[in-house]
Amino acid sequence: MIEPVTRAPQRRHAFPPNWWARIGWLVLAAYVAYALGRLDFSWDRFVTGLDNGARFIGRMLPPRIAQPDSLAKGLIESLEIAILASSMGILLSLPIGLFAARNLMPVWATWPARAIIAAARSFHPVIVAIIFVKAVGFGALAGICALVVASIGFIGKLFAEAIEEISLKQVEAVRATGASFMNVILFGVLPQVFGRFIGFATYQLDSNLRNSTMVGIVGAGGIGGTLFSAFQRFDYDFVAAILLSIIAMIMVGEVLATWVRGVFLEKGKVDEE
Amino acid sequence: MNPALAHVESRTWRRFTPRQRLARFSVYLTLVVAIVLSARTVEVIPEFLYDAPEQMRDLLERMWPISWSHYPKGVHDALVETLHIATLGTLFALVMALPVGLMAANNVVPNRLVNYLAKLVLVSSRSVNSLVWALLFVAVFGPGALAGTLAIAFRSVGFVGKLFGEALEESNRGTIEALEATGAPWSSRLAWGYWPQVKPAFWSIALFRWDINVRESAVLGLVGAGGIGMALDTALNLFQWDRVAMVLFSIFSVVVVAEIIVTQIRRKIL
Amino acid sequence: MSTALSVRGLVKEYVRGKKVLDGITIDFAASGLTAVIGPSGTGKSTLLRCVNRLVEPTAGEIHFGGRDIAPLGGRALREARREIGMVFQEYNLVERLSVMENLLSGRLGYTPAFKAWLRRFPQEDIDRAFALLDQVGLASFANQRADALSGGQRQRVGIARAVMQRPKLLLADEPTSSLDPKTSVEIMGIMRDLGREHGIPVIVNMHDVELAKRFADRILGMSGGRIVYDGPPDGLTDDVLKTIYGGESWLH
Numbered sequence: 001m002i003e004p005v006t007r008a009p010q011r012r013h014a015f016p017p018n019w020w021a022r023i024g025w026l027v028l029a030a031y032v033a034y035a036l037g038r039l040d041f042s043w044d045r046f047v048t049g050l051d052n053g054a055r056f057i058g059r060m061l062p063p064r065i066a067q068p069d070s071l072a073k074g075l076i077e078s079l080e081i082a083i084l085a086s087s088m089g090i091l092l093s094l095p096i097g098l099f100a101a102r103n104l105m106p107v108w109a110t111w112p113a114r115a116i117i118a119a120a121r122s123f124h125p126v127i128v129a130i131i132f133v134k135a136v137g138f139g140a141l142a143g144i145c146a147l148v149v150a151s152i153g154f155i156g157k158l159f160a161e162a163i164e165e166i167s168l169k170q171v172e173a174v175r176a177t178g179a180s181f182m183n184v185i186l187f188g189v190l191p192q193v194f195g196r197f198i199g200f201a202t203y204q205l206d207s208n209l210r211n212s213t214m215v216g217i218v219g220a221g222g223i224g225g226t227l228f229s230a231f232q233r234f235d236y237d238f239v240a241a242i243l244l245s246i247i248a249m250i251m252v253g254e255v256l257a258t259w260v261r262g263v264f265l266e267k268g269k270v271d272e273e
Numbered sequence: 274m275n276p277a278l279a280h281v282e283s284r285t286w287r288r289f290t291p292r293q294r295l296a297r298f299s300v301y302l303t304l305v306v307a308i309v310l311s312a313r314t315v316e317v318i319p320e321f322l323y324d325a326p327e328q329m330r331d332l333l334e335r336m337w338p339i340s341w342s343h344y345p346k347g348v349h350d351a352l353v354e355t356l357h358i359a360t361l362g363t364l365f366a367l368v369m370a371l372p373v374g375l376m377a378a379n380n381v382v383p384n385r386l387v388n389y390l391a392k393l394v395l396v397s398s399r400s401v402n403s404l405v406w407a408l409l410f411v412a413v414f415g416p417g418a419l420a421g422t423l424a425i426a427f428r429s430v431g432f433v434g435k436l437f438g439e440a441l442e443e444s445n446r447g448t449i450e451a452l453e454a455t456g457a458p459w460s461s462r463l464a465w466g467y468w469p470q471v472k473p474a475f476w477s478i479a480l481f482r483w484d485i486n487v488r489e490s491a492v493l494g495l496v497g498a499g500g501i502g503m504a505l506d507t508a509l510n511l512f513q514w515d516r517v518a519m520v521l522f523s524i525f526s527v528v529v530v531a532e533i534i535v536t537q538i539r540r541k542i543l
Numbered sequence: 544m545s546t547a548l549s550v551r552g553l554v555k556e557y558v559r560g561k562k563v564l565d566g567i568t569i570d571f572a573a574s575g576l577t578a579v580i581g582p583s584g585t586g587k588s589t590l591l592r593c594v595n596r597l598v599e600p601t602a603g604e605i606h607f608g609g610r611d612i613a614p615l616g617g618r619a620l621r622e623a624r625r626e627i628g629m630v631f632q633e634y635n636l637v638e639r640l641s642v643m644e645n646l647l648s649g650r651l652g653y654t655p656a657f658k659a660w661l662r663r664f665p666q667e668d669i670d671r672a673f674a675l676l677d678q679v680g681l682a683s684f685a686n687q688r689a690d691a692l693s694g695g696q697r698q699r700v701g702i703a704r705a706v707m708q709r710p711k712l713l714l715a716d717e718p719t720s721s722l723d724p725k726t727s728v729e730i731m732g733i734m735r736d737l738g739r740e741h742g743i744p745v746i747v748n749m750h751d752v753e754l755a756k757r758f759a760d761r762i763l764g765m766s767g768g769r770i771v772y773d774g775p776p777d778g779l780t781d782d783v784l785k786t787i788y789g790g791e792s793w794l795h
Contacts, residue, residue, distance in 0.1 A: 012673060013686070014643050014664070014672070014685070031360070032364060035357040038353075039354065039358070039361070039419065039499075040417070040419075045414065046414075046419070049414035049419070052412075053413040056412060079311070080315045083308060083311045084308065084312060122488075122524075122528050122529065123521070123528075124489065126404065127491075127521065127524070130509065134328065134332050135325050135329045136328065137321035139317065141317045141318075141321065144315075210400070210402055211402070213402065214404050217495070221316075227405065227408075231408055231412070243401065246401070247397060247401070250400045251396070251400070259300075263293075263297055263299075264300070447635040448635050448636065450635060451629065451631055451636070451701075452648060452651060453597065453624070454595050454597060454624060454627070455624065455628070455650075455705075456621040456623070456651070458652075458656055460656035460660075461651040461654075461656045462651075464656065464660045465637060469638075472639070
């Protein structure tokens with residue numbers, strides 16, 4: 001079963017060196033050194049900063065709700081922006097995502113749809129918010145529009161990818177029964193992508209909630225505005241209170257998202273009686 | 274009728290159990306109530322809405338032609354700085370996220386308290402938007418790229434740490450068990466058992482986050498944290514829309530290039 | 544003949560009141576291959592895993608290397624474990640590492656973590672690893688990734704890894720259950736021969752009775768958490784097998 005050792009020991013490499021990996025690490029180290037130099041990092045600045053930081057944290061604690069009305073109003077407005085933007089965004093991304101699926105749609109549909117999605121994704125929601133502030137004025141409407149665009153970019157892309165990954169055999173089977181186009185979509189396509197769709201819809205709701213707290217910094221409504229003005233007034237303890245309430249709101253949002261996922265992603269049981 | 278079926282009473286088929294239907298209904302109801310309430314209380318000034326197409330057209334007219342000449346002086350350096358912020362920030366985040374992600378994985382560190390604390394750190398990092406982190410760091414370290422880099426780093430730790438921890442929890446237990454049985458210490462089990470398994474996931478997460486960070490770094494300048502955002506801020510404040518268009522275009526190009534780079538690396542290495 | 548392992552009153556309850564191991568008391572000599580047979584769920588695997596503490600015993604003593612290792616923890620436990628090699632049913636190799644790295648992972652209990660990370664093992668270990676690779680017939684596979692190998696080849700790496708530990712005892716938990724009959728015979732042969740050559744007693748847990756009879760010097764039959772047969776392979780009459788496994792239909 002086992003071979004007796006007859007060969008004289010040869011020089012063999014136990015661990016052949018991986019040159020690509022080594023080069024990679026060297027390049028990385030060189031880059032970090034270079035970039036740090038370019039960005040004008042100096043040790044002094046850093047240390048001064050740490051000192052500042054300690055004082056800063058001192059001023060932030062204990063958190064104080066300096067203007068409860070303003071805080072509440074801002075939070076509620078952010079919540080509203082997130083809800084409305086998510087619902088409209090989801091509604092709009094469904095058809096756009098569907099049209100962007102290359103396995104189901106012809107080229108004259110997929111090209112424009114994919115272009116819209118790519119454009120929507122390329123810009124940070126804050127930049128889009130700035131544009132909408134110019135177009136529709138300050139306030140929540142700009143924020144809602146900006147986040148709708150962001151949602152279309154995110155959900156549209158993932159939805160299209162999910163559709164492109166489905167098994168076409170199932171679609172074929174439904175088509176073979178003579179079903180109409182809508183029915184083919186409803187029974188052949190949607191059941192396969194529904195699970196993933198719920199996943200990224202809830203993710204986008206969470207993401208919009210986060211973003212809605214900060215588009216206010218450029219005037220698009222929500223708690224971001226309150227936060228920014230508190231910063232400018234050096235009201236750091238109020239800033240701390242606002243941040244904590246934002247975190248709390250987002251955590252509640254995550255809990256809700258988990259609830260929704262739990263309800264819809266249960267393996268549907270068929271009940272007979 | 275087929276005699277075999279004659280005695281069968283008609284049975285009802287329901288897709289969901291009553292309990293499931295109730296749950297689904299509650300979700301729908303909550304959503305609808307939330308939407309209706311929001312729509313009614315949100316402050317939207319109708320005049321602005323009607324005015325919008327006119328305003329958009331005005332904006333687009335002012336943005337065209339794009340001020341190409343603005344690029345070398347006003348834009349290029351800032352753009353490069355933005356890339357540095359994104360890359361350095363991502364690298365720092367990776368370094369910070371490794372230990373925290375480890376501590377959050379219940380198979381690597383089986384201590385529930387440590388897991389919970391680590392997850393808390395990760396959630397807090399994610400909940401604070403990078404712009405807000407930037408505001409904080411500008412207040413502490415002064416305006417400039419240092420604040421921006423730290424903002425990106427601190428924001429990304431939560432993202433990378435969470436996904437990294439999940440990848441660790443999904444690794445093959447049998448392999449680790451075998452190393453345990455040889456008497457290997459915890460650190461060797463980590464280096465030889467867990468790391469080879471999560472390496473591909475780790476680099477994938479890193480690339481993904483870098484891509485997102487390129488977008489995020491572009492706006493940090495709006496609050497003074499360095500990068501192209503500052504050029505954007507300047508142009509906006511001066512209402513130089515053609516320059517604004519130039520900045521937007523360069524941001525767009527950089528984002529597209531970053532995506533291409535990431536897709537190529539993905540294909541080659543992963 | 545000296546005793547390598549001595550188990551006294553070993554009890555294991557996964558669920559309170561349900562004893563999977565019901566007071567096992569048995570000695571294992573310092574040489575030879577012992578096969579543990581019995582129906583599924585009767586505690587064969589639990590017995591082996593209690594020895595190297597992958598499963599925590601509920602009660603009892605495990606005397607190995609001159610002391611009771613049942614209550615050990617931390618560093619002392621690791622030192623005991625590195626003297627016990629284990630071969631697994633699913634091979635449990637580090638898939639993305641090379642065969643050579645998998646072999647040397649058997650020395651992780653003896654190598655400081657920092658050196659192990661840098662792959663700085665003593666030359667003696669490396670030479671031994673190459674020699675073992677030759678012995679199990681995988682000479683040209685040293686730098687191949689473990690997941691590029693077939694099942695039988697992977698198990699050979701698993702056995703070599705365990706032998707690299709220079710163990711005083713080799714445990715094998717259903718090492719052939721995932722392999723085809725021909726490969727199973729090869730693997731059992733390798734374990735028996737390596738055990739003889741390096742002076743390591745082998746305890747193998749298996750469900751193939753014929754294979755056990757062919758390779759074992761001693762057979763332990765377990766049923767209901769107890770040892771109901773302890774003797775040479777030719778003592779395994781049909782009656783004995785019925786006691787162990789219950790029922791007759793599988794015998795013919």
